[in-house]
Amino acid sequence: MVMEQGRRLALNLSGSRELVGMEEAEMRGWTRKREFPAEISEARFKAGRRRKAARRKGIPVLPCTLLFLALLTLSLLLPGAVGLRTGRAAAQPGELVFESNDYDIKDGTAPTVVDGVAYLFAGEDPWTPPGEPSKIVALDASDGHFIWERELPWAGGMGSKARPLVDSGKVYIGCGEYVFCLDASTGSKVWFGPITPSGGSLGNSIIITDPVMYANASGKKVVVVGDYVYGAYVGLDAEKGGVLWRYYLDANTSAIGTPGVDDANDRLYLPQHTSFGFPVNGKVHCVDVSGDAPVKKWEYKTTYDVAGGIAVHQGLLFFSDFAYGGSKSKLYCLEEKGNSASLLWSVEVWGSSGTPLVDGNSETVYVCGNDYSVGGNHFYAYDMTTGNLIWDNPNWGAYNGNCTLSPDTGYLYAGSFDTSAWAHNKGLAALDPLTGSELWYVTGKGGGDPVVVDGVVYSTADGKLYAYQEYVPSSFDWYFAEGYTGEGFDEFLCLANPGTTPDDDAQVSLTYVFNGDRTPLTRKFEVPAGTRATVYVNGDVGEGMEVSVKVVSDKPLVAERPVYFDYRGTAGRNWTGGHCVVGADSPSATWYFAEGYT
Template sequence: MMGIPQWNFQKGDIVGKKQAKIVNDPVMDMVVIPGGEFVRADKNRVKVGGFEMSKFPATYDRWKTVKQWGEANGYDFDHNGDMGSMFFFDFTHSPDEPVTNITWFDIITWCNALSEMEGKTPCFYYDEACTKVVRSAYRNKALKVDGPEYIMPGVHPDLKGFLVGHNANPWIFTRWDVDGYRLPTAAEMDYAIRGGKATSYHWGSDAEAAGDYMWNASNSKGRTHKVGLKKENPYGLHDIQGNVFEFSFSASIGRKSRPGDLDLDNPIGSPFHGWQLPKQENGAINHTLLIGGPSFLFGGYNINGSHGVGVESSPATGLTHYYSDVGFRPVRCKAGTHPRNGLRPLSKPKTVQYMKIDPAKYKEPDAIYRGDLRRSGVFNKTGVTSQPTAKWKTKIGGEIFSSPVVASGKLFIGSADGIHCLNADSGEEIWKFPVAGGVDSSACVADEAVLFATKRGQLLSINIADGKRNWVYKGKAKSVKSSPAVVYGVVFCGLGLETVAVDLKKGKKIWSFKDSVPGEFSSLVMGPKAIYVTGTLAWGYLNSFNYNTSEKNWKSNGPYVGGAGVYFYKSPSMDTTSGLYVNTTRGVRKYDANIVGKNAKKGVHMRIWQRLLLDKGVEDNTFIPHASPSVWNDVVFAGRTHNKGGKMAAINAKDGKLIWQQLFDGPCISDPSIAAKSSLVIFGCHNGNVYALDCKNGDEKWKFKTGGVVFASPWIGDGIVYVASQDGFVYALK
C-alpha cells in the first residue's frame, strides 16, 4: 500500500550528507477535498475552501524520507520521531505506522522541507515579512530567569516582572496564499472528519460501526497500527479518526479581533493566543489543540460530528509537547486560494432586538436583596443604634444562606426546604412554599410577586398573598445562589449556565445569554442602561451586557498574576454614577464602567484602583469567597477572609486609600448592609456574631450572638435589623 520505504540504514552511512535535489513525484498520497460548508459544534455555519489532504496520517516512512532530505538541505529537527507507539509498549512496529513523538514545531519544519523538496513555496516563517523560512525546529530550553526575553514586559501593571512560563517559544508567521504544505486548520479538520455528511457519524448513524473505521481503546490492543487498514471516510481519508490524535494548525477560535461567531469564512485561528506579547515572545501558557481523535488509547473523543468534532471535545497540548499517540497529516492548497494573511472579512453581527427600554422609566422594585438594583447594600433606615435584643426569632430549619428581604410587612427568605414568608412584626409563618433541593438565593419583590432562584436552577414567581406559584422557569444548572432582579417589567437572573431575562407576568423567556455566567454567589447589578456581572470561569471577570439584545458590551478579565488567577466570587456593587466595585481574591477593586467599556474591546484590563488589604502576618485567603462590597457616601465597605479570621474595611471610593479596618476571629463573608440614617455598617461573621460598626471610624457600636455562622446579609429597617443564621433561625433585632 505505502510502497517500499525511500530510506534505509546501512553500516557506515552518514545520514544527511547526500546530495539532494527536488523530487519529481509527490511524496504524500493527497486527496482533493471539495470546498463547502458545515455546521460547527457551536451551531455556526462555517465555510471551507477546497484543499488537498493526505490520505493517511504521515507515516514514519514518509516522515523519515522528508526529514532526511531536509537535513541534507540545511534543515534541523528537535525529535527523530517514532514508529507509532514503539516506545509505549514492547510491540513490533512498522514504518507504515503514523509517526509520533514529534512537536508542533517539528511538524511545521517538516512541512516546509516537504514543500521545498517538491519545489513548492513554504508556508512558515520567522518574520512578519515572510522572508526567513522556518528550517529549524524550536528546541524547548530550560527556564532562564535573568534574560529579558523570558520576562513579561510592562504591558499591564499586574504582569510586569512575572515569568510567563517555562520557555519562550518563537513566534511563527504563516503565508496562506502559497502552494506549500501545512497543518490543517480546525475548520478544515472538522470538515474533513465529517466527510460531507450531516449524520451523527461520517459512516451514518450506527455507533456500533465505529470499529470498522477507527482504531481506538476498544480494538487497538494497546498499540498503533499500519495506516489504511480501516475503511475510508466519504472523502477517501483513512484513519481520519482513531489510531493517533492529529495536530492541527490551531483550534483557537474567538480571538478578540476575530470573534468566533463572526469569523466563519475559512477561519484559521492562531496557535499563539493569550496575553499580547511582542512577536519574538510566546510563553508556555499558550497552546494549540489536538484534533481528529480518538487515539489507540482513547475511546470517545470526536467520534460524533454533532458533538463538537475537533474543537470543544479535543484534549489540549502545548506546542512543544510530544506523545506516542499524537501524529499529524499535512494539507495544501493551490496558490492564491487564500489571502496572504489568511484572514477573510468577518460576518456581520446578527442583532436581535428582544426588548426596548427607556432609562427614564428605570425604577426600583418593591424590595430586593442588597437594598437596590445597584446592589449597593444601602438602606435609608436607622437600623438599631444600641445593644439590641431579639424581638423574635423563628426557626425555619436547616442552614440558611439566603438573606431576608422585607416588603409590605412580610419577610421572605429561602432555606434548605423551600421559601418562607413570615410576619415581619411577629415572626409568625404566613405561608411556606416547599422546594426540592432548597433555596440559597435571596428574594426580589415586585408587582405582588416574590421571585427566587432555586438550587436546582429554577426561577420561581410566588404570589405574596397566598404563597401559590404564579409560574416557573426551568433552567439546567445546579447550586444556584444568584438572586433575581426586576426592572423594566422583566425578571433578570443568573442561573449557573446562563443569564436569563424572563417576562414578569408570564415567566416566558425573552432572552438568555451563555457568555456571561455569574459566579456561584454573584447576583446581577442592574444599571439604568446596562447589566453587570462577575464570574469565576478560568479567571475572574467583570462583564457588561445590554438589556435590549443580551449582547456583550465588554468583558474585563482578572489578570494572570504569578501563576494564580483573580477570582470574583460575589456580586459587584455600583455607586450612583459609573463606579463598579468588586471584592476579588486579590483585593478590592474599582472600575469605571465607561472606561472599561471603552478599553476592554482593545484588550486593556482597566481599573481605577486596587486595595490589597494585607497586614504583616495576616494573609488574605485567596480561594474563599469574600463579601460583596457596599458603597455609600464615597466609602466602600468590604468584608474579607484571612488566615487568622476576617476583617471589615472602609476604603475611600475616590482614591482607594484605606480609611480603617477591624479584625475579627472569624471570616467576614456576610455582605455588609449600611444603615444610612445612623451611619452604621452592619454585617455577620463566621463566629456567629452580628456586628454594627461606626461607618466613620470603625468603632464597634454593638454585637449580637446567634447560634451559628452568619453568612446572610442583614436587612435594615427603622429601629429593627433582620438577620438569618445557619443555626436555622431568622432573628428580628430591636
C-alpha cells in the same frame, strides 16, 4: 450576650494580619483610640472631614452661622435618632425583639423585608442527589410569627444563600434549575419554569445567585439569574415567566455572582468564575439590555475569579475577585467608559465573595472578607476615590458576607463567620462607619447578612431569624477642653435641640472641671425639642476660672462654645474678638494639629 460598645475598639488599623477574637479583645479591655499609622492617616482624616468636619476643629466664624451648619449636619446624619420610632416602645436599643422558630433558613442568607413581612430562602441543601426540598418562608416582621411557606425542589447542593426578590406583590427566587414567581400574600405559584438549555449535556442547571430585575427600553421587566452549570446568565419575563434570553460567558466558566444593574443606562454587569477543575478565568462582562437581548459592550479581566456581586454607583463598579488557597483577593474600582472600562484602583483584601457596599455620602466603600486559612474575619472601609484603607476591623465579616448601613442612624451592621463551624452564626454588630469601632454587638444569635428596616435589624443564624431594635446611643456627649472666664473674657455654651416632638426634649448635664484643686461642678437642666439654650459659663463658675466642660444629653444635641474677649496684653497691646468651636464627640488618646505658629 449583648454588649454596648460605646468606648471599645478592637481594630487593626494598619491592615496587618493581627487577628483578635471577640473573647480575647474583651479580656484585653480594648479602649477606644484614634491612632493612625502614617500610611492611612491621610485617608482616615479625609473621610473624617467629610462626615464630622464641624466636630473636629474650631472655625473662627460667627456662632450663629456655625450653629446653623452644625444643626444641618446633625439633621442629615441622625434623622432617625432625632425622631425616635414609634410602635416598638417595649424594645430598648439593641434589645432582642424576637427569635423565630427554626425553619432551616439557609446559612448566611438575608431576609427581604417588605410591607411588614420577612421572606426567606430555607431548607437543607445536601451535596448529593436526591437532596432535600427547599422552601420560601414568609414571617411576620414584627414578631416572627409564621405566615406561609412554599416547598421548592432541592437547591442543587451548592450552598445557595440566595436572597428572595420582591417586586409588585410577587416573590422571585431561583432554586435548583427552576425560577419561581410566588404571590407575596399567599405563597401560591404565579409561574415557574426551568432554565436548563434544551439538549444540555451537563445535566440540570443550578441557580445560586440572587435574582435581580431590570426594565428594558420597552418597559418589560426581566428577572435575571445565573446558571452555575452552563456558565450563562438567563433573563426571564417577570410577568409571565419563560426564558427571554441567555448570555453565555467564556467556555468552562460558571455564573455564581449576582449581576450589577444600572437601570439608568440599560446595562448589566455579569461576574465570571471558572468552572471547577479549570484554570482561573475571572472577568466582568458588560452588556446593553435596552433591547430584547443583551449586547456585549466590553469585558474586563481580573486576577482571580469573580465569585461575588457587583455594586454600581454613578458610573463606577466595585467588586472583588476571590483567591482560593490562602492568597489575598482584590477589591476593584472600575470606571465605565461606554465601550470599555478603566481601572481606577485595586487593593488586596482577604477573601471576599460578597457584594461591596458603597456610601456615596461619605465616599466610602465597605467590604467583608475572611482569611479562612486561620479563621480570621475582616471588615474593611476604603476611600472610594483613592482606594486608601480607612480601617480594618478583624472581628466582623465573612468570605461571602454583606454589610448594610442604617438609613436612620447611619451606623454600619455586619455579621461574623465562624470558620471552625463553617457557619454564619458568630454574632452581629453595629459599628461606627468612620472608625470601625464596635458600638454594640451580640454573640451567637445572628451572623447572616444583616438587613435594617423601620428601626429593626434582622439577621439569621442556625435556621432562625433574629430581630433586634436598632442600636442608638444611651447618651450623647460633647467635650470642650479649653475655656476661660478671666477679666475681659466672656464664655458661653450654646445647645441646640433639633427634635420635633415632646419625646425629643433633652435632659442635659454640664460638668465643669477646673485647673487647680477646685471640685468639679455639675449643673442639670432641660432643653426642649426645637429650642436653643444659652449658658453663660462665667455666671456658673465665677470669674478667673480656667475651665473645661463635658456636656451629656439623653437626646441628640448640637453643642458649641463661643468666647468673646477684650484682652489687654503686654507693652500696651490690646486684642478684641471672639472664637467658636463645636465640641469633640469623645475623648481620645491622640490628637493631630496641622497648624501652629509662635
